[in-house]
Amino acid sequence: MNTSQCQVSASDIQSPLSQRRAFYRTAWRWHFYAGLYVAPFLIMLAITGLMMMYAGTLENYRYQNLLHVEPAGPIISVRQQLEVVRQQFPEATIKQYLPPKTPEDVSRFAVVTQQGEGLFVTVNPYQAQVLGSIPRDNTMYQLANDIHGTLLIGETGDRLIELAASFGVILLVSGLYLWWPRDNASRAGMFRLRLGQGKRTFWRDAHANVGVVTGVFLLLFLLSGLSWSGVWGSKMVQAWNSFPAEVFGDAPLSDVTHAAMNHGEAEEVPWNLEQTPMPMSVITEEEMTGTAADTANTTSHHAGHHMKTSVPARSLQQGIVGNVNIDSVTAFARQEGFTNYRLNLPQSATGIYTIMASTMGKDITDATQDRTMHIDQYSGKVLADVKYADYTAMAKTMAWGIALHEGDMGYANKAVNTVLCLSFVLISLSGIVMWWLRRPKGKLSLSPPPAPNDPALWKGAMVVIAVLGVCFPLAGLAIVTVLVLDWLVISRVAPLSRFLG
Incomplete structure (x- = not known):
C-alpha cells in the first residue's frame, strides 16, 4: 500500500469524526440561542408556579x-x-x-x-350568617x-410565553443530544x-x-401549558x-361558550369544554313575564333565539315550572352523586344552572369523576351531562x-x-453561569458556539425548522424571521454581526 493510499484512508477515517463534531457544534449553537430566550421565561414560570401552588395554603391560613x-345542628x-348574601350585597x-x-x-x-x-362571600351554613368576603382578584x-399566563400584558404576553415554551422543546431535544455519551470524555460526566x-x-x-433527569x-x-396557549393550544390542539x-341533542344553544364561566384568567371550566357553546333555558310565554326565582341578577340579555324543544333526557322537576330553585338543584346534585362541586347560577332569562366538578376547577383530584351538567332553569330538564368517559384521549x-x-x-x-x-x-x-465562565474576557459579544461551515448541516437545520414550523407555528415563524433578519441586516452590519456571533 503506497503513501497516498494511506493518506486517503486516514482522511476517510477522520471525516466522519469531523462531521460528528461539526454536527455537535450545530446542535450546541441552536441550544445556546434557544436557551438565551427561554431561560428568563423558565425562571419566571417556575417561580410563579411555586407561588400559585402554595398560595391556597397561605390564604387558607390567612382567612381561616x-x-x-364549628358544626352546630342541621344545615340551613x-x-x-343565598338570600342573606343578596341582602348583604344587594347591588352585586x-x-x-x-x-x-x-x-x-x-x-x-x-x-x-x-x-x-x-x-x-363566606356563609356559616348552620346559621345562614355572612362571615365576610375574600377577594378573588387581588390575591x-x-x-x-396573571404573570404566569400573560406577563400582565394580555395577548402579547401569551404569545411571548408560548414562543418560549415552543423553544423549550428545542432545548430539550438539543440538550439530550449534547448530553448523550459519544466518547470516554462525555461518559465521564x-x-x-x-x-x-x-x-x-x-x-x-x-x-x-439535572436537565436530563427532569427533562421528561x-x-x-x-406541553400541558402550551395546550392553553393562544395559537398552538386554542387554534390547534384545544x-x-x-x-x-351536537352531542347535546335537541338542547337549544347559546351564542356564548363555556369559557364565559371562567373568572378572568382563573381557569375553572374543563379544557375540552371551553370552546363549546352553552345550552340555554327555553322561555315560554308564561316565563316571558319574569325570570326564575333564583336567577342571580335582573339582566334580560337573551342569548340566542327563544324556542321550545323537547329534550329526551332526565329532568329535575319535569313540567313543574317555578319549582326549580337552588335547593332543588343542589338536592338533585347529591342524588346524582356529586360531592365536591360548584354550581353556576343563571345569569339571564335564558341562563342555566351548571353543576360542575372538575380537576381544572380544583373541585376534585380524581379526573375520572370529571362531570359537567346543565339544567334548564324553568323546566328542570337536564340539557347536557358531560362525563370523563365522553372526553377525547387528549382531553382525558x-x-x-x-x-x-x-x-x-x-x-x-x-x-x-x-x-x-x-x-x-x-x-x-447554570446555563447562564456556563456562558459567563466561557465568554471571552473584555469582548462585547454573546460568544455563541461557532457556526458550521458545511452547507449540508444547514440544510439539515432547515428540515428541522420546517418540521418545527408545522408542529409549533410561533417557533417556526420566529426562526424564519431571525434567519431573514440575519441575511438582510445582521450579516451586513459589522458590529451587530460581531456581537451576535
Whole structure:
C-alpha cells in the first residue's frame, strides 16, 4: 500500500469524526440561542408556579376565621343562605355557589360587585350568617397566575410565553443530544458532578444531568401549558379536542361558550369544554313575564333565539315550572352523586344552572369523576351531562395533566413539583453561569458556539425548522424571521454581526 493510499484512508477515517463534531457544534449553537430566550421565561414560570401552588395554603391560613366554622345542628337551606348574601350585597351579581366540602367548612358564594370586583362571600351554613368576603382578584394566586399566563400584558404576553415554551422543546431535544455519551470524555460526566475539575466542568455536569433527569417532566409541563396557549393550544390542539355541542341533542344553544364561566384568567371550566357553546333555558310565554326565582341578577340579555324543544333526557322537576330553585338543584346534585362541586347560577332569562366538578376547577383530584351538567332553569330538564368517559384521549390527558401540573394530587405531588420547579431554576441559572465562565474576557459579544461551515448541516437545520414550523407555528415563524433578519441586516452590519456571533 503506497503513501497516498494511506493518506486517503486516514482522511476517510477522520471525516466522519469531523462531521460528528461539526454536527455537535450545530446542535450546541441552536441550544445556546434557544436557551438565551427561554431561560428568563423558565425562571419566571417556575417561580410563579411555586407561588400559585402554595398560595391556597397561605390564604387558607390567612382567612381561616372566614373559611371554617364549628358544626352546630342541621344545615340551613341553600336558598336561605343565598338570600342573606343578596341582602348583604344587594347591588352585586351572584355567580356561583360552592358547597362545604367538610362539616367544618363554610358555604361560599362567588359574587361580582358593581365595580367589577370579584369576591368569595363566606356563609356559616348552620346559621345562614355572612362571615365576610375574600377577594378573588387581588390575591397572590391571581397575581402569579396573571404573570404566569400573560406577563400582565394580555395577548402579547401569551404569545411571548408560548414562543418560549415552543423553544423549550428545542432545548430539550438539543440538550439530550449534547448530553448523550459519544466518547470516554462525555461518559465521564454521566449522572456525576465532577467537583475537582474546575468550575466549568462542575456547572456543565449540574446543567446537563439535572436537565436530563427532569427533562421528561419539563416536557409534560411545557406541553400541558402550551395546550392553553393562544395559537398552538386554542387554534390547534384545544379546537380539535373540543366537546361537540351536537352531542347535546335537541338542547337549544347559546351564542356564548363555556369559557364565559371562567373568572378572568382563573381557569375553572374543563379544557375540552371551553370552546363549546352553552345550552340555554327555553322561555315560554308564561316565563316571558319574569325570570326564575333564583336567577342571580335582573339582566334580560337573551342569548340566542327563544324556542321550545323537547329534550329526551332526565329532568329535575319535569313540567313543574317555578319549582326549580337552588335547593332543588343542589338536592338533585347529591342524588346524582356529586360531592365536591360548584354550581353556576343563571345569569339571564335564558341562563342555566351548571353543576360542575372538575380537576381544572380544583373541585376534585380524581379526573375520572370529571362531570359537567346543565339544567334548564324553568323546566328542570337536564340539557347536557358531560362525563370523563365522553372526553377525547387528549382531553382525558389534560384532565389528569393539569391536576398534576398544578400540584393538586396531594402532598407528594406538591413536593415533587416543588423539587422540579427549583430544578428548572437551577438548569436556567447554570446555563447562564456556563456562558459567563466561557465568554471571552473584555469582548462585547454573546460568544455563541461557532457556526458550521458545511452547507449540508444547514440544510439539515432547515428540515428541522420546517418540521418545527408545522408542529409549533410561533417557533417556526420566529426562526424564519431571525434567519431573514440575519441575511438582510445582521450579516451586513459589522458590529451587530460581531456581537451576535
